Amino acid sequence: MKTRARIISDAIVLPVIFAILYLLVSGSVDTWTFADVVGTSTKRPVTEAFLPLRLGEVKPEGWIKAQLRRDLESGYQGNLDQLLRDIHTGKALLLPEENDFVFRKQNKDSRIDEHGRCVPPSEYTWWHGEMIADWQEGLIRGAFLADEPKAKRKAERFVEDLLKSQDEDGYIGIYPKGFRYHFAIGDGELWTQRCALLCLLSYYEFTVRKDVLDAVERAVKLTIRQYGPGKRYFHNPAQKGNGTAHGMLFVDVLDRLYRMTGDDEYRQAAITLYRDDFSTSKTVKNAAAQLNKLLDPDNPLSGHGPDAMGLIRVPLLCYYLTGDKTFRKAWENAFQKTTKNLGVGGSPLSGQQEEIMTKNQSPGLPYEYCSTFYFLHSLIWAMQKTGNPHYGDMFEKTLFNAAQGARFANGKAITYYSADERLWVRQRPPEGKPNARYIYTAAHYPSCCHNSAARTYPYAISAMWMRSRGPDGEGLAATLYGPNCVSTKIRGAAVTVEEKTNYPFAFDIDFVIKTDREVKFPLRLRVPEWSGEPTVVAAGAKVTRDKRGFIVVSKRWKTGDTVRLTLSPTIHGRPAVDGTTAVAYGPLVYCLTIPEKAEITQRFPHAEKVGLTGFYGYQYDSMDLATAKRPLKLHGDKPDFGFTVVTNKNSNPLYPWESIPLKLRGELIGADGKPEAVTLQPMGCTILRRTCFPVGTPAGDEASSVQEK
Ligand SMILES: [Zn+2]
Structure with a gap:
């Protein structure tokens, strides 16, 4: 392992020194790999099938690069700091002057209760910390992968501010001195630390600045020594919000640090946090992810969708860190339980409160962009650790359908809640309860889903x-x-x-x-x-x-x-949760687009004032809802359901989601048994869509089985 340099306060000179030192040692930053520095740390009780490459070793090309660059230059992703406002105070919380890791304003009125536990001013004072750091992590990855200078400048500023915010004892976080680690109401200590430290680790991988890795190690060592027997983090007695439970994903930091340094303290901390702390808590939210509950195959997945999708990877990690087959069983069960909840677009179906829906499932149920992203992140770990190509298939299905189908191709807006089958996009739907998360918009408070969408392609690129x-x-x-x-x-x-x-x-x-x-x-x-x-x-x-x-x-x-x-x-069927079938070709699901009318319902005048144009919130209605809902069936007695592939020679290969290179042409069966000529488009090219159909025949027989590949 190379010598680790100490932190000096001068943040401008240091990068230059490190860059020179590094060039002297290795010849070129571009050829640095994990294998050069990690030495023995890749040895685990169970050998992982594959090792991740260092961030930056895989760079996007073609349409993926064109999309990412546009997302950063003129999409919401590179401009969310100007677009997003705190709905309570009107402040632009992503700008450097509101950086809560630096100023710790959200928790300045914390107090200590009679048991010595910290009481923040409210349950959700960690939210800004999450929004700030998660956006920045997508920005850091995107900026370096697409080599986009404006995003790089913002990312550099954030990293320097974060490094300067580190206290003498090593603390990086949002809670003021004296009000840290052990709480009496919901908190976001481990969660927001994780979000910020992932920014630093990603930045370190791209730049090889050892002072950044050193800062993360000091912060993490300080934190993990606050917990242990009698001082459990997840035994916080009142966890109404999800902030505390999110903190289980602190293992994302521990796993990466263990890989980078080989220091056993990180391995031990990850195991202890899950097995002895999270899994023994009587108060933690998302308890369905506790070890004993996962070991029961009949205990269904439940709780907050994004958490559930992130937490499934924790027992997988623990298996590879310990060799204990109990964890492997827990992971296998968790994964099995997850697959029962997936829509044909590849994301887990949820209810109106972002919860996993195991009852009354239908292809019209929403899924949160965060669920999609956290599931994708877990699939990367599954692919890397097990080497099972099935996880790569699942990743592509989720990425190219659910994730792409919940964003504008031009990066100007995404929808917090999407659905495989969508007949409306409204704040006040024609059916169901009002829910502002259903619209397409350039910024939504909280910005969790915008931050998830911003990280989706950067994470995918580095896992290719x-x-x-x-x-x-x-x-x-x-x-x-x-x-x-x-x-x-x-x-x-x-x-x-x-x-x-x-x-x-x-x-x-x-x-x-x-x-x-x-x-x-x-x-x-x-x-x-x-x-x-x-x-x-x-x-x-x-x-x-x-x-x-x-x-x-x-x-x-x-x-x-x-x-x-x-x-x-081949053209094949993909079975949906309610017994209907979607049509797929390769990794893409093809849908019947519903003629729509758009309405602008949200504007961003503060962003327009600084020259950012073309950003809005949109509702969509079908031109005619009754026609949109007409009965339609797939031809069960025809090969490929009677569809053929049509290629568009005029498609622009750099912007395929707007100029659609492939469509499926064929017939669906109408209510009276009469054929209706239709053209299906990839889910990622649609807003309102019909996706899942019963399989039948013109005579009215229901086909007994689905053509599945
Ligand atoms: Zn979200």
């Missing part, structure tokens, strides 16, 4: 490749597909693989290899479950399958070598 190891040695695994470029070191050689494709709208994927010297390694390619037998063209390479189902392409690689993978999608 992972480092594989095994009997055939170190190599690279293509875990998700899309246009990108990965640069890393393998067996000491600098290797770049450019992935050229318009996936998920095209199924030819070309890999172009560059190396600084000839080097032999296996290139693993995921085979999606929806694909027939793919073809691989790779001159001079040995092509096999490994036991997990990955195609393995091996040879001594040199610059100019290429691999062409051609996947073979």
Whole structure:
């Protein structure tokens, strides 16, 4: 491990010193990998199938880069600091002058109760901390991945402010001195620390600034030493809000630190926090994620959707940190329980209060963008630790359908609550209770879902490749597909693989290899479950399958070598929770768009004053609700439900969600048994949509089974 330098107060000189030191040691920042610095820390009681690459080693290309850059430049993501206002005070809480990690204003009126516990002014004084740091983490990742200068400047400012805010004892957080760690009402101590520390860890991975890692280590060591027997965090006696329970995801920080440093204190802290603290609490929210409840396969998943989706990854982590099969069973059960709640778009169905809905499920139920994002994050861990390609399939389904279908392609707005089947987008729906979370808008307070949407593609990009190891040695695994470029070191050689494709709208994927010297390694390619037998063209390479189902392409690689993978999608059915069926082709679900009329219901005059235009909140109604709801069935007696794929040669490959490269053309069966010609579009290209249909025949018979791939 390289020498860790000490923190000095001068924040301007330090980066330069570290950059020079680092360049002297390694030659180039770009070729730094985890494998260079972590040494033995990758050794765990259970060997992980893959290792994450360092942030920045995978860079977006093609449409993913174009979308991310536009999100940062002219979308809400890069401008949320100007758009978002606290609805109570009118303040722009994301601007540096309101940074609650620096000023700790939200909790300045805290007091201590008769048991010595802290009492913040209210249950939700942690909310700004979460909103600030989660937005910044998406900004940091996006800025470096897309190399966008304006976002980078904002991210740099935030990191410097956060570093300066660190107290002498190491504390980074939102609570003033004397009012920390143990609380008598709901709090966000571990949660907001986690959000802020993930910003620093991401920044560290992109920049290799050791002072940043050092700051995180000091903060985390201070925090984990506040807890233990008799001083449990989750045994806070009154947890009405979710802030305390969110804190279980402090393990996101512990896992990354353990990977980076190999320090066993982080491993121990993660296990203790879940097994001895969270899982033994009688008061914690989201108790369905406690170890003993997960071990009971009949105890359904419940609680806050985003928490439930994040918490499923905790027992998985504990299994890999301990080798204890009890945790593995808990993870397997948690995952099984989750799949029972997924809509065809890949996100868990919820009720009006963001809760997991296990009863009366239908494709029209909403899902929160946060649930979608936290589920995606858990799937990345599942893919990386287990190496099971199924999690890659699930990730793409959720990303390209639920996540893409809840945002504008141009990045100007997202919807907090989306749904696979959507007949209206309204504050006051024609059916159901009023709920402001249903509209598309450039900013919503609280901004949790905007922050989740802002992190979705940056997280996906960095998970597109992972480092594989095994009997055939170190190599690279293509875990998700899309246009990108990965640069890393393998067996000491600098290797770049450019992935050229318009996936998920095209199924030819070309890999172009560059190396600084000839080097032999296996290139693993995921085979999606929806694909027939793919073809691989790779001159001079040995092509096999490994036991997990990955195609393995091996040879001594040199610059100019290429691999062409051609996947073979079919039109297939995807069963919905209520027995109806959605039509899919490749990873995309195709929907019937409903003619809609838009209405602007929200404006952002304060943002317009600083030159930000084109940002609004929107409601959508169908032109004719009765027609939109007309009975329709899929042709059960025709192959592919009678649909054929239509390609649009005029589609702009950089902006596919607006110029739709693929559609499905065919017929649905109307109420009278008469066919109706229709064209289905990817969910990600629609706002109001019909997605799930009964399968039947013109004569009125219901087909007995779904055509599922
Ligand atoms: Zn949310």
